[in-house]
Amino acid sequence: MLKAYKKAKQIKEIRNCFPSLAYSELTYLDNAASTQTVDSSIKAVSDYHYNYRANVHRGDFKTSQIATDLYDEARVEVAKLLNCEPFEVAFTAGTTESLNMVAEHYANDDRKVIITHLEHHSSSLPWMRQDRNTNNEKLIVCKATDDGTVSIQDWVEVCESNPGSIVAFVTQSNLTGHTLEWQKMVAIAKENDCEVILDACQSIAHAPIDTQLNNIDWIAFSGHKMFASTGIGVLFHRGGFADIQSRLGGGTISHVDYESGYVLNNDVSQVEAGTQNIAGVHSIGAAAKWIQEIGYKEIQECEAEFFNMLKDKGLFKIKQLKLIGDAYPRSVFSFVVDPELNYNASDLAGFLDFENVCVRTGHMCAVPASYRYNPEGSGIFRVSVAPYNDEHDCVKLVEGLWQAIEKLEK
Numbered sequence: 003m004l005k006a007y008k009k010a011k012q013i014k015e016i017r018n019c020f021p022s023l024a025y026s027e028l029t030y031l032d033n034a035a036s037t038q039t040v041d042s043s044i045k046a047v048s049d050y051h052y053n054y055r056a057n058v059h060r061g062d063f064k065t066s067q068i069a070t071d072l073y074d075e076a077r078v079e080v081a082k083l084l085n086c087e088p089f090e091v092a093f094t095a096g097t098t099e100s101l102n103m104v105a106e107h108y109a110n111d112d113r114k115v116i117i118t119h120l121e122h123h124s125s126s127l128p129w130m131r132q133d134r135n136t137n138n139e140k141l142i143v144c145k146a147t148d149d150g151t152v153s154i155q156d157w158v159e160v161c162e163s164n165p166g167s168i169v170a171f172v173t174q175s176n177l178t179g180h181t182l183e184w185q186k187m188v189a190i191a192k193e194n195d196c197e198v199i200l201d202a203c204q205s206i207a208h209a210p211i212d213t214q215l216n217n218i219d220w221i222a223f224s225g226h227k228m229f230a231s232t233g234i235g236v237l238f239h240r241g242g243f244a245d246i247q248s249r250l251g252g253g254t255i256s257h258v259d260y261e262s263g264y265v266l267n268n269d270v271s272q273v274e275a276g277t278q279n280i281a282g283v284h285s286i287g288a289a290a291k292w293i294q295e296i297g298y299k300e301i302q303e304c305e306a307e308f309f310n311m312l313k314d315k316g317l318f319k320i321k322q323l324k325l326i327g328d329a330y331p332r333s334v335f336s337f338v339v340d341p342e343l344n345y346n347a348s349d350l351a352g353f354l355d356f357e358n359v360c361v362r363t364g365h366m367c368a369v370p371a372s373y374r375y376n377p378e379g380s381g382i383f384r385v386s387v388a389p390y391n392d393e394h395d396c397v398k399l400v401e402g403l404w405q406a407i408e409k410l411e412k
C-alpha cells in the first residue's frame with residue numbers, strides 16, 4: 003500500500019508532461035546523465051520537422067521566418083532563465099563543446115587555471131590538453147572534502163594564493179551529487195580578480211542561476227539534462243560574443259573579399275557558425291520555458307518529497323551502500339558499495355535493470371573525483387532524481403536493491 007505524500011499530485015502532474023514515463027513502467031533514476039524530454043520540447047522538435055523545416059536567418063520565405071522567430075525566441079527563453087541578455091547566450095552542442103570553446107579562448111593565456119577535484123572531464127581535460135597540470139603549477143586543484151564538496155576555507159586559500167587566475171568549476175558534482183557553495187565561490191574568485199567559468203550542467207534543471215546576482219563570466223550547460231533534446235547546449239558569456247572568434251563560416255561575416263579579407267558580424271554568430279541544430283534550439287527554448295512555468299521552487303519541492311520517500315523506504319539504511327556525505331534533499335545520491343563484498347555497483351545495477359530500474363554506475367566521467375571516494379576503483383552507484391520521480395519509482399528502487407543484495411549474497 004503506497005503512503006500518501008503531500009506532493010504526490012504535483013509529481014504526477016509533472017510526470018504526465020513526460021510521454022516516455024507517463025505511459026511506461028520505467029523507473030528512470032539516471033537523470034544526472036540525461037533527463038527525459040518534456041512534451042513541449044518533443045513537440046518543438048517535431049513541429050520543426052513537420053511544419054517549419056528551413057534554414058534560419060537566411061531564407062526570404064515564410065517558413066524560414068517562422069523557424070527563425072522560434073530560434074530567436076528560444077534564445078530569449080534561455081536568457082530569461084539566466085536573467086541575462088539574449089545576446090549573451092550562444093547555442094552549442096552541449097556543455098562539452100561549450101567548455102572546450104572557453105578553454106580554446108584562453109589557450110594562449112599565461113594565467114593559471116584553478117579547478118576543483120570534483121570536475122567532470124569536460125571541465126578539466128580541455129585545460130590539461132594545454133599542458134596545464136599540477137606539476138608545472140599551471141593547474142591548481144582545490145581539494146574536495148570527505149563529504150563530497152569543497153570547503154570555502156580551502157577555496158579562499160586557493161584563490162588568495164593565486165589571484166588573477168582563470169577559475170573553472172562545477173555548480174553541482176555529478177560524482178558526489180553535492181551542490182557546491184558556488185555563489186560564495188564565485189564572489190571569492192572575483193574578489194581575487196579571477197575570471198569565472200561555471201559548469202552548470204548538473205544544476206540547471208534543479209536550481210536557478212541569476213547572472214545579475216552572481217558575477218560569472220561564462221556558464222555552460224546542456225539541453226539533455228534540462229528536459230530538452232540531445233546535442234544542444236548553451237554557452238553564456240557576460241557582455242556577449244563580439245570579441246569571441248570561436249568558429250568561422252556561414253553566417254559569421256558582414257563582408258568578405260579576397261583582396262582585403264573579411265569583416266565579422268561581431269556577435270553570437272561567431273560562436274554559432276554554420277547551420278545550427280535548429281530543432282535542438284527550438285527544443286531547449288521550449289524546455290527553458292517549461293522550467294520557468296513550473297518554477298524551480300516546485301521542482302525542488304517535488305524532489306525533496308522524493309527524498310522523503312527514499313528515506314522512509316530505507317534507502318539510506320542499506321549498510322552495503324555508503325552514501326557520500328549526509329542524507330538531505332538533493333537531485334543526486336551517490337554511494338560507495340562496500341569494497342569488502344564480492345559484488346560491486348554494476349552487479350547491483352544489472353539486477354535493477356531486470357526490474358526496469360535505471361541507475362548509473364562507474365566513474366561518471368570524473369575519474370579523479372571517483373578515486374577520491376572509491377580508491378579501489380570499483381565504481382560509484384548513483385541514483386539521480388528529477389521532479390517526475392514518484393513513490394512507485396522509490397519502491398521499485400529500494401525493493402529492487404534488497405532483492406539484488408539477497409541474490410548476490412546467497
Ligand SMILES: Cc1ncc(COP(=O)(O)O)c(C=O)c1O
Nearest residue numbers: 096097098122124176203204224
Ligand atoms: C558536471 C558535468 N559537466 C559536464 C558534462 C558534460 O555534458 P555533455 O555530455 O552534455 O556535454 C556532464 C555530463 O554528465 C556533467 O555532469
